[in-house]
Amino acid sequence: MQIHSPEFKQRARDALADAGLQKALGNFKQGFPAKRAAAVANLPEFERLRDVGRDIKNHTLAHLDFYLETFARNVERAGGKVHWCSTADDARATVLEICRRAGARTVTKGKSMISEELAINAHLEAHGMEPVETDLGEYILQLRDEPPSHIIAPAFHLNREDWEASFRQSHTALPADRNFAERRDIMAEARATLRSKFLAADVGITGANFLIAETGSSVIVTNEGNGDLTQTLPRVHIALASIEKVVPTLEDTCTFLRLLARSATGQDMSVYTTFSTGARRAGDLDGPEEYHVVLVDNGRSAMMGTEFQEMLRCIRCAACMNHCPVYGAVGGHSYGWVYPGPMGSVLTPTLVGVDKAGHLPNASTFCGRCESVCPVKIPLPKMMRHWREREFERHLSPPVARQALGLWAWFAKRPGMYRAATRAGTWLLRRLARGRGRFASLPLAGGWTAGRDLPAPQGGTFMAEYLRRKRGGA
Amino acid sequence: MSRDAILNAIRRGLKRGPLPADQRAMLESRLHTHPRHLVPARAKGARGELVARFIANATREFATVARVPDMAAVPGAIAEHLAANNLPTRFAMAPHPELFALPWDTRPMLKPEARRAEASDTVTLTHGFAGVAETGTLMLPGVPERPTTLNLLPEQAMVVLRASAIVGGFEDAWDHLRARHRDALTDGFMPRNVMFVTGPSRSADIEQTLELGAHGPRQLHILLVEDDAEAV
Numbered sequence: 001m002q003i004h005s006p007e008f009k010q011r012a013r014d015a016l017a018d019a020g021l022q023k024a025l026g027n028f029k030q031g032f033p034a035k036r037a038a039a040v041a042n043l044p045e046f047e048r049l050r051d052v053g054r055d056i057k058n059h060t061l062a063h064l065d066f067y068l069e070t071f072a073r074n075v076e077r078a079g080g081k082v083h084w085c086s087t088a089d090d091a092r093a094t095v096l097e098i099c100r101r102a103g104a105r106t107v108t109k110g111k112s113m114i115s116e117e118l119a120i121n122a123h124l125e126a127h128g129m130e131p132v133e134t135d136l137g138e139y140i141l142q143l144r145d146e147p148p149s150h151i152i153a154p155a156f157h158l159n160r161e162d163w164e165a166s167f168r169q170s171h172t173a174l175p176a177d178r179n180f181a182e183r184r185d186i187m188a189e190a191r192a193t194l195r196s197k198f199l200a201a202d203v204g205i206t207g208a209n210f211l212i213a214e215t216g217s218s219v220i221v222t223n224e225g226n227g228d229l230t231q232t233l234p235r236v237h238i239a240l241a242s243i244e245k246v247v248p249t250l251e252d253t254c255t256f257l258r259l260l261a262r263s264a265t266g267q268d269m270s271v272y273t274t275f276s277t278g279a280r281r282a283g284d285l286d287g288p289e290e291y292h293v294v295l296v297d298n299g300r301s302a303m304m305g306t307e308f309q310e311m312l313r314c315i316r317c318a319a320c321m322n323h324c325p326v327y328g329a330v331g332g333h334s335y336g337w338v339y340p341g342p343m344g345s346v347l348t349p350t351l352v353g354v355d356k357a358g359h360l361p362n363a364s365t366f367c368g369r370c371e372s373v374c375p376v377k378i379p380l381p382k383m384m385r386h387w388r389e390r391e392f393e394r395h396l397s398p399p400v401a402r403q404a405l406g407l408w409a410w411f412a413k414r415p416g417m418y419r420a421a422t423r424a425g426t427w428l429l430r431r432l433a434r435g436r437g438r439f440a441s442l443p444l445a446g447g448w449t450a451g452r453d454l455p456a457p458q459g460g461t462f463m464a465e466y467l468r469r470k471r472g473g474a
Numbered sequence: 475m476s477r478d479a480i481l482n483a484i485r486r487g488l489k490r491g492p493l494p495a496d497q498r499a500m501l502e503s504r505l506h507t508h509p510r511h512l513v514p515a516r517a518k519g520a521r522g523e524l525v526a527r528f529i530a531n532a533t534r535e536f537a538t539v540a541r542v543p544d545m546a547a548v549p550g551a552i553a554e555h556l557a558a559n560n561l562p563t564r565f566a567m568a569p570h571p572e573l574f575a576l577p578w579d580t581r582p583m584l585k586p587e588a589r590r591a592e593a594s595d596t597v598t599l600t601h602g603f604a605g606v607a608e609t610g611t612l613m614l615p616g617v618p619e620r621p622t623t624l625n626l627l628p629e630q631a632m633v634v635l636r637a638s639a640i641v642g643g644f645e646d647a648w649d650h651l652r653a654r655h656r657d658a659l660t661d662g663f664m665p666r667n668v669m670f671v672t673g674p675s676r677s678a679d680i681e682q683t684l685e686l687g688a689h690g691p692r693q694l695h696i697l698l699v700e701d702d703a704e705a706v
Contacts, residue, residue, distance in 0.1 A: 024681075031682050045514040052511045065481045066493055066501050072477075078660050084477040136688060137679035153679065160681055183680045191689060199593055214505050215664040225626050225675040225690025232622050232667070243480065248501075249508040254644040258514070265678070268531070269609040272690070273670040281659055281666050283618035285569075285590040297480045304487025
């Protein structure tokens with residue numbers, strides 16, 4: 001997928017001015033957090049399960065070589081094949097080769113972020129095959145030639161009119177005067193259209209939410225059943241997965257299933273959780289005859305032993321972006337690559353380089369909501385700070401930012417002057433605010449306040465408040 | 475070779491070589507004993523509580539549940555369900571011994587066909603291996619007697635589930651499978667496919683509004699056979 005992360009600032013500005021997107025974001029900000037909160041409230045053990053999830057992932061990462069070898073051995077024992085791929089190029093070539101050997105013309109796909117990362121569709125198309133996305137959201141994005149804007153609700157930025165227009169434009173074999181009175185009509189048309197693709201497909205490609213070392217299984221979690229049809233009907237199933245997806249046992253997987261859907265959509269459990277282990281057995285009446293796991297590194301192993309290793313705990317639930325005020329204001333396309341929101345702001349610079357994606361870790365207020373909802377407790381703000389430091393060290397940040405930091409540092413080393421300056425600044429801003437809680441615009445900072453409000457100081461400086469409370473409390 | 479390159483890069487990051495034998499043995503033992511972690515209270519309870527919780531959770535997820543007194547009453551309950559919903563009486567049925575054994579002759583109108591599902595099937599019937607109370611989930615291992623396509627292709631899926639097959643949590647369901655299923659190919663317990671199914675297919679991809687029946691069944695009907703005296 002092409003990298004547009006360097007254009008973050010322009011894209012964010014455009015997003016703020018996009019009325020359709022802002023309407024969709026309005027629904028979004030109400031929906032996901034409330035559903036998650038309700039699901040969590042119904043499971044008193046949820047907070048403790050987050051600790052368990054974190055610990056299982058840490059254990060797995062500390063022995064990742066062992067669990068990957070065990071997983072691969074068990075896949076082969078069950079009649080499957082594991083393809084180890086260091087780079088995106090390796091993975092693309094491997095997938096293409098499997099499809100070619102299967103004589104594939106139509107390739108159906110379940111929703112998979114790693115397949116976006118590898119840009120598998122473009123590669124298959126370039127070699128004369130027809131890849132078909134079968135997740136409803138991914139399907140319409142494919143029709144519109146757009147990337148996903150969210151990792152579990154890829155087309156949430158589209159409104160009903162967009163769906164209708166795209167369907168009318170693409171499904172030209174259907175009567176032009178057909179009616180889309182309800183959302184259900186849109187879905188029924190997609191179901192019928194994709195049914196024929198499911199049946200025609202020679203190869204089905206899915207991602208994997210988990211790989212289980214104990215049994216050699218790949219696991220997918222869906223609500224539509226599309227990934228399940230994708231991996232059941234064609235003659236060949238390819239599961240694409242990055243190396244950090246492995247977990248040791250089924251019991252370990254149970255913990256993540258309890259965390260995943262609640263954190264993602266606020267369901268207790270997604271509709272379909274499907275465990276695939278090898279190819280069709282003697283006597284089976286359905287299922288693929290070939291089962292391949294394409295195991296992709298593409299930059300993950302280089303994160304091991306660094307300050308970003310903990311990012312490899314991520315189970316791609318999207319809770320961080322669902323609760324992020326920045327994501328909620330600018331949407332997913334602003335981030336310019338596959339992974340948006342806080343997890344994307346940490347992962348994207350790792351995978352494509354901080355020189356290209358340095359804006360992303362800067363697009364954070366460090367409010368900490370992402371970390372507070374992360375089911376495996378990834379310290380996302382801390383990691384974004386690491387990126388800011390690296391960006392600064394490599395002189396990638398703009399001169400104005402560096403000068404401002406230099407000025408701040410000069411004051412910070414002189415506490416007396418620092419306090420006097422902040423006292424004066426606080427006084428001035430409070431006067432200017434005249435009782436309003438915030439500034440909608442500020443002189444010399446129009447660019448900054450165009451998309452944000454600056455909160456007005458509500459009391460004295462930090463030191464003044466600190467001393468006052470200390471005296472009051474003593 | 476990519477495999478060694480990846481494994482070596484991981485080990486470099488972990489600042490160690492391949493694991494020594496004693497540590498490998500420790501990890502092998504963790505795999506072998508597959509210890510349970512924290513299991514929530516909602517996955518525990520007396521038999522009657524678990525059955526009631528299974529029904530409540532399955533219903534909340536938009537499945538429909540009909541309580542049937544015994545296996546002999548299943549064909550009658552199916553006939554009622556199909557008639558009430560205007561559905562065809564010909565359907566694809568899992569070739570499972572418990573389904574073959576049902577007294578189909580009591581309802582001659584019904585035309586079960588023991589086979590996998592095809593895209594043209596409107597209705598299917600399969601056999602529930604286990605029900606998980608904590609979320610109202612069905613466990614459907616895909617074995618020759620329980621083809622996977624029956625779970626996915628029809629508009630209307632029906633599942634016969636014995637109340638005695640309802641367990642508390644996911645771990646209990648796996649223990650059940652570990653104890654009762656042998657896979658000839660691997661000599662393990664894992665069949666090619668295991669599905670956990672919680673309610674009918676759905677999507678909220680269009681304007682984040684939930685619609686049932688995306689690619690899989692629009693309705694999931696569970697015929698719950700009350701074969702467990704403690705649980706009724």
